[in-house]
Amino acid sequence: MTTKQDTSADVAPYTEPSGFQEIHERLTDLGVTKVAVYAALGVFLVWSLFPVYWMVTATLKTRDTLLSFPPQWIPLDAQFGNYAQLFAQRPEFVTFITNSVIVTVVTTIIATTVGAMAAYAFVSFDYPYNLDFHLPFYILSTRFMPPIVTIIPLFVIFRGVGLVNTLRGLILVYTMFNIPFAVWMMKGFFEEVPESLVESAMIDGHTHLGAFFKIVLPLVKPGLIASAIFTTIITWNELLFAVILAQSAKAITVPVGLASFVTKFSVQWINMSVAATIALVPVLLFAFIARQQLVRGFSMGAVGK
Amino acid sequence: MVTVEYDSVKKAYGETIAIEDIDLTVDDGEFAILLGPSGCGKTTTLRCLAGLTDPTSGTITLDGHDVTDIHPKNRNIAMVFQNFALYPHMSVRENIGYPLKVADVSAEERQQRVEEVAEMLEIPELLDRDIANLSGGQQQRVALGRAIIRRPAVFLMDEPLANLDAKLKVSMRSRIKVLQREMDITTLYVTHDQEEAMSLGDKLIIMDQGNIQQIGSPDTVYHQPANQFVAGFIGSPSMNFIEVSRDGERITAQNAPDAFDVSLSTDVADRYRDHDEFTLGVRPQYFTVHTSEAANAIEATVEVTEPQGDEQIIEVEIGEQPISLTLVAPSTVDANRGETVWLTLEDELVHGFDNTTGDRIGEADSVARTGQATSTTGSQT
Numbered sequence: 001m002t003t004k005q006d007t008s009a010d011v012a013p014y015t016e017p018s019g020f021q022e023i024h025e026r027l028t029d030l031g032v033t034k035v036a037v038y039a040a041l042g043v044f045l046v047w048s049l050f051p052v053y054w055m056v057t058a059t060l061k062t063r064d065t066l067l068s069f070p071p072q073w074i075p076l077d078a079q080f081g082n083y084a085q086l087f088a089q090r091p092e093f094v095t096f097i098t099n100s101v102i103v104t105v106v107t108t109i110i111a112t113t114v115g116a117m118a119a120y121a122f123v124s125f126d127y128p129y130n131l132d133f134h135l136p137f138y139i140l141s142t143r144f145m146p147p148i149v150t151i152i153p154l155f156v157i158f159r160g161v162g163l164v165n166t167l168r169g170l171i172l173v174y175t176m177f178n179i180p181f182a183v184w185m186m187k188g189f190f191e192e193v194p195e196s197l198v199e200s201a202m203i204d205g206h207t208h209l210g211a212f213f214k215i216v217l218p219l220v221k222p223g224l225i226a227s228a229i230f231t232t233i234i235t236w237n238e239l240l241f242a243v244i245l246a247q248s249a250k251a252i253t254v255p256v257g258l259a260s261f262v263t264k265f266s267v268q269w270i271n272m273s274v275a276a277t278i279a280l281v282p283v284l285l286f287a288f289i290a291r292q293q294l295v296r297g298f299s300m301g302a303v304g305k
Numbered sequence: 306m307v308t309v310e311y312d313s314v315k316k317a318y319g320e321t322i323a324i325e326d327i328d329l330t331v332d333d334g335e336f337a338i339l340l341g342p343s344g345c346g347k348t349t350t351l352r353c354l355a356g357l358t359d360p361t362s363g364t365i366t367l368d369g370h371d372v373t374d375i376h377p378k379n380r381n382i383a384m385v386f387q388n389f390a391l392y393p394h395m396s397v398r399e400n401i402g403y404p405l406k407v408a409d410v411s412a413e414e415r416q417q418r419v420e421e422v423a424e425m426l427e428i429p430e431l432l433d434r435d436i437a438n439l440s441g442g443q444q445q446r447v448a449l450g451r452a453i454i455r456r457p458a459v460f461l462m463d464e465p466l467a468n469l470d471a472k473l474k475v476s477m478r479s480r481i482k483v484l485q486r487e488m489d490i491t492t493l494y495v496t497h498d499q500e501e502a503m504s505l506g507d508k509l510i511i512m513d514q515g516n517i518q519q520i521g522s523p524d525t526v527y528h529q530p531a532n533q534f535v536a537g538f539i540g541s542p543s544m545n546f547i548e549v550s551r552d553g554e555r556i557t558a559q560n561a562p563d564a565f566d567v568s569l570s571t572d573v574a575d576r577y578r579d580h581d582e583f584t585l586g587v588r589p590q591y592f593t594v595h596t597s598e599a600a601n602a603i604e605a606t607v608e609v610t611e612p613q614g615d616e617q618i619i620e621v622e623i624g625e626q627p628i629s630l631t632l633v634a635p636s637t638v639d640a641n642r643g644e645t646v647w648l649t650l651e652d653e654l655v656h657g658f659d660n661t662t663g664d665r666i667g668e669a670d671s672v673a674r675t676g677q678a679t680s681t682t683g684s685q686t
Contacts, residue, residue: 199357200390202377204451205407218394 052280058273059083066269086274092249093275096257099246101282103167103253104235107174111231112224114175115182120212122183123190124198136187140180147177151244158245165248173241178231185230189223190216225290236283254279307368307458307491308333309354314363316349323349325515327363331508334489336482338506340496342538346515347495348463354493355384355461367458378407383452384461387468389444391436391451397423398432401450408455422450425484442473449481453488460485460492466501478504499539503527511535533663536586536656542618542631547585548660551577556585561624565603573652576667583666586656589633594619595647596639602647605630607640621646 027037058066059082060075087093118139122132154173155164163169193216201211217224239255246252252260258279261272311329315322324346331337339347352358354365356377364373372380383404391400399406402419410418423429426446431439439447445465452460465481466474482505485492496502502509503523511518511526511534519531530536536544547565549556554574558565559582577583595602605621608629619632619640632648640646657666 194388194390196386196388196390197392199355199377200384200386201392202357203355203380203382203384204404204455205378207376207378210407215392 055273056277058269059277061270063270082270082274083278086271086278089271090257090275092252093257095249096252096254097278099167099251100236100254100279103170103174104232106171107178107235108228108231110171110175111178111182112228115179115227116186116217116220116224118179119183119186120190120216123187124195136183139183143177143180147240151241154241155244164245165251166246167251169245170242170251170253173245174235174238178234181230181234182227185227186220186223189220193219221293225293229287229290232286233283236279309459309491309493310366310369311350311354312364312366314350314353314360314365316346316353316358317361322515324353324360327517329510329517329520331491331493334491335507336485336492336494336505337508337510338494338496338502339510339512340499340502340506340538341512341518343497345512347497347510347512350512351461351463351493351495354459355382356380381455381458382461383455383457383459384463385448385452385465387464389448389468391444391447393436395436396432397428397434397436397439397447400436400447401432401454403451404455418454419450422454425453426450426480441469442477445469445473445477449484453484453490456488457490460488460490462492462494464496465494466496466498474501481505499541503539511538513538530586530656530665532665533584533586533658536658536665540588542589542633544586544588544656545630546658547587547628547630548582549585550582551580558624558628560626561628564605564624565628567601567603567650567652569650569652573655577657580657580659580666583660584658586658587630587650588654589618589631591651591654592630592632592634592648593651594632594634594638594640595649596644597647599647599649602649605646605648607642607644607646609642610640612636619646621648 057075060078060080061072062077062079065072065075065077119136122136126132127135158164158169163172197215197219198208198211201215202208206214237255238253239259242253242256243259246256254275258272258275261268261275309329309331311327314324314327316324327346327350329350339350341347349358353360356372356375360373364371366372367380392403395403398419401422402415405415405418419432420429423432426449428443428446428450431443431447436444436447445468448465452462462481466477469477478501494502494505506523508520509523509526510520513534519526519535521529521531526535526539530539533546537546548559549565550559550562551574554568554571556567556569556574598604603623605623607619607621609620611618611620613636615636616633617636617638617640619634619638621630621632622628623630630648634640638646658664659666
């Protein structure tokens with residue numbers, strides 16, 4: 001594990017201080033005070049979070065107060081009825097959310113699993129013609145072209161095989177788009193796991209697959225979680241393919257549902273805000289829960305070579 | 306407790322040959338050391354036995370059972386890796402007990418055997434620590450514990466002490482030796498450190514360029530090296546090699562015939578009766594250094610002296626196109642850079658090597674020579 005540690009005194013390895021201290025010292029040298037740093041961070045925070053704040057508060061306003069000038073910064077007369085109103089006016093929105101959850105969960109599971117196994121294969125096996133080096137790049141290269149280029153052929157193919165307006169079709173497309181990222185992300189993590197750990201596990205009685213599940217996967221858990229978060233966010237928010245490939249209510253996902261509030265004649269601001277706020281909750285929850293696992297994974301101890 | 310046998314084992318990676326033709330038997334309970342320079346194939350030889358590398362051809366048997374194509378998990382072997390290969394997501398207790406857990410041994414028995422092993426390695430206080438918080442020496446013991454807990458048939462170690470500092474190395478070395486003797490497990494141990502090899506092994510297997518150069522006890526490989534490679538590799542400082550011509554009992558260095566011109570005793574000269582030219586091998590310890598002119602001596606100029614406490618290493622040059630020699634002399638010899646010294650040979654202890662094959666000449670005299678050599682080194686150290 002820690003082969004490069006200083007064993008001359010046979011003491012436990014020395015832990016480097018975090019980089020924050022160095023940054024702090026350098027800023028102090030430049031005469032930047034704490035107040036200035038916090039002020040800058042504060043501006044950045046407002047800049048990032050204000051749109052979210054505006055969206056959430058919009059759900060509690062009436063159409064008049066939302067569009068009033070000067071704007072009403074804090075909704076004084078909270079209209080919680082807006083939430084009930086969305087489902088009353090657009091009952092199919094429940095289906096959209098269900099569709100999104102199914103598509104996202106299935107895509108995340110498939111993409112992360114396939115991505116992880118592919119990445120492990122590239123890292124730990126030798127293929128002829130140096131393919132273990134070249135193939136990952138070719139896999140990533142499928143993402144080089146603008147996605148819109150593939151939409152028309154995909155639509156034609158999907159219509160031919162009956163995948164238009166189905167969740168299966170969406171899952172297929174999203175899995176295809178997420179696997180390259182999952183492979184690349186996981187590859188880096190697997191490369192950090194010393195080969196001798198797998199060999200040791202095999203000598204201790206595991207098959208190679210057993211060693212992968214019992215020894216390697218627990219060690220790359222942070223990577224698995226990171227790529228799961230990544231896949232979830234991309235899939236949950238995807239609009240372009242969904243809008244073309246899913247046009248009937250049985251396959252429409254949340255982003256398409258949100259877009260449908262913009263019609264030729266009006267924009268349903270309140271309903272749209274309510275729906276968007278509801279759509280925000282699942283990803284946010286997932287990211288928060290997963291983040292704790294992520295931190296725990298990283299602090300578990302270094303996996304050195 | 307098994308006998309390990311390699312039969313014509315070869316491993317090639319495309320054009321590159323890692324091991325060419327290994328025939329080797331390690332007896333039941335024997336401590337065998339694979340010793341050689343980097344890239345000589347010693348680790349590949351070990352990995353073939355572990356099942357981590359598939360030999361290109363040849364067979365490996367354990368007690369007569371062919372294991373060449375058997376998965377590592379079914380070979381009943383244990384291995385200690387150079388980087389210890391401890392599982393970072395488990396505690397010390399879980400690491401040591403892991404082979405038993407995989408083998409579905411009950412939790413109570415596992416617990417009990419982990420405690421036993423920890424006691425044996427004097428690490429019971431570490432059992433509930435995380436691997437990341439252990440020092441190198443402690444990690445090493447945990448790795449040993451994980452290897453011995455299963456009471457394997459064969460014990461493999463791949464440079465297990467390479468990552469430890471010098472002092473720790475010596476103490477771990479004796480611990481490994483005691484452990485191996487107590488458990489009486491057939492052991493193969495890879496190292497490039499000849500001192501480690503000499504002090505641990507019953508049997509040394511000296512390898513170079515994918516082949517075994519010599520198999521023998523530490524004494525045998527030191528005093529009766531099979532060829533010039535083994536002679537040069539074993540011993541510190543390395544043996545001096547001088548290309549010489551023989552005329553009766555007189556030998557002269559080919560590069561410096563005037564400066565290096567000595568008479569051998571009759572029976573020593575007789576060993577080389579079939580060779581008019583050969584390579585003379587003299588260990589640095591087998592020159593006697595005189596500060597005044599002596600009979601049948603070689604005149605040399607001191608280049609460097611390196612004091613080592615009770616002895617010193619002296620580099621000297623002889624002749625016009627200088628031949629460099631390394632000598633070990635007692636520190637009482639007063640030699641300084643630029644001064645002239647006279648060297649006499651303990652000619653009973655020199656070796657001759659065939660110029661073309663590199664093999665040692667004069668097998669017949671080895672017994673007498675070994676007897677004397679052992680007593681000489683005994684009195685020096």
